[in-house]
Amino acid sequence: MIDYNQYIMSVREKIFYVITAAIVIFVIGLIFYRNCLIALLLCPLALFYPEIKRKEIIKRRKAELSIQFKDMLYSLSSSLSAGKSVELAIKDIVNDLEIIYPEADAYINQEIKWMIRNLEMNQPIELLFHDFAQRSGIDDIYNFSEVFSVANRAGGNLIEVIKNTSSIINDKIEIQQEIDIMLAEKKFEQRILNIIPILIILLLSIYAEDYIKPVFYTLPGRIVMTICLLLFIAAFLISKKISDIRV
Template sequence: MRTAGQMRKSLVTNEGKQAQPVSNLRSNKLPDYRVYILSRGQRLWCVVFGGVLFYMMGYLFYQNAVLSFLFAFGGFIVPRFWREHLLNRRRATLNLHFKQALYSLSSSLSAGRSVENSFRDAVDDLLMLDPGAQNDLIFELRVIVSRLEFGEPIEAALQDFARRAGLEDITNFADVFTTCKRNGGDLVEVIRRTSTVIGEKLDIQQEISVMIAQKKFESKALLISPFLLLLFMNMTSADYMESMHNSAAGLVISTFALFALGGCFWWITKMMDIKV
């Protein structure tokens, strides 16, 4: 079995362009879609952006440069949230493209093509949907085809992809495919039913996303409104707000308000994180 570096060298298009994954592919191993590794530039950007944002929030509440500077250290937690956002987006995109690939596989197998040729056709079909695209699934399909050319069983290639993807739909498909391939079964019907189930599941997820989109916007507006109100008060009634910035009781109240807003942000995020 060849190394990942050798496989990547063989994944070259007719135009001579090497297929690349979307992001963060190590030079000596295939990507793991269960984790997302930010680049040094991305981490630095997140820390700087988060630090400026936290400094502005601190200065808005305290009107004190020293306290605001200490509060700016909260920017170091921003990379974690950004990494989680990118990971979820990448996995959702991979799942959507996998659904499209299943439709292509089902059509090719129904037309009487072999399993190996069906996977090759799936790459071309995905490129027809998005010409010039080099997404994660196209890369993985090319890896599978490349492994087949070196005599590796397709079941092993699919199981390795399912393990690295860590997605329920892909894992279930790989398990069913392996069972049918080894013990005999109607692959055409299995792939057709699997693509139908995954398509219905994604449709339900999209419907739920549309239903809660307005609530997400309202929650963001509610979280921003206290800061806008405080900014308005500081600009129009500075004398009235002076006691909040120059007294111990005012600092305590401001700190409590900040932690309360942070708790509200965490609570709303958990409430809106609906997984099907």
């Protein structure tokens, strides 16, 4: 099954991301140095981009799984409220989840079907949830698996446990969505501000070429442009880090 803490890119994906990043880096290098050779020398930095993209994909998958897990808990709680055992409830919620997530590759659908197959081989449900939690790398799922395991063995109120867990996850997701909405405008402003230095250099290159020419063709000028480029990269990374608020 899927290990949500890992993502192995195909060769095709890596090539695509490297080429895309190399083009962007080359263009930026050309704008800052107006020298194809220097711009080409910067292109190997594109080799780091697939790793950055891989982390973004892992983060996105976990966010999707967290939302899907919340919906799964709602369905599971409803089935348990009808008096069904956990094992039967797990088998029953497949249809509900396929309505909510009709995509064949929806993560939670794959996980539930995997659980059903293992339940048919008499695997304990606690171990299945624990394995799922370990692979997910999501604290909420891990905490649920621990509480579920204790409650199931001790004969606790599973319905209440699931409802409480679902409520907590839902609250966290709603808070995260509110934060994302509040930050949406700021993130847009951040993107604009990240582009402005490049636009300024382009405009000066077009409309004040004699004025800006020394920074492209003299050693002190290139040192200054290198410092500016480093500051530009630092500002981009810092602004991205600041706007990445997680609950």
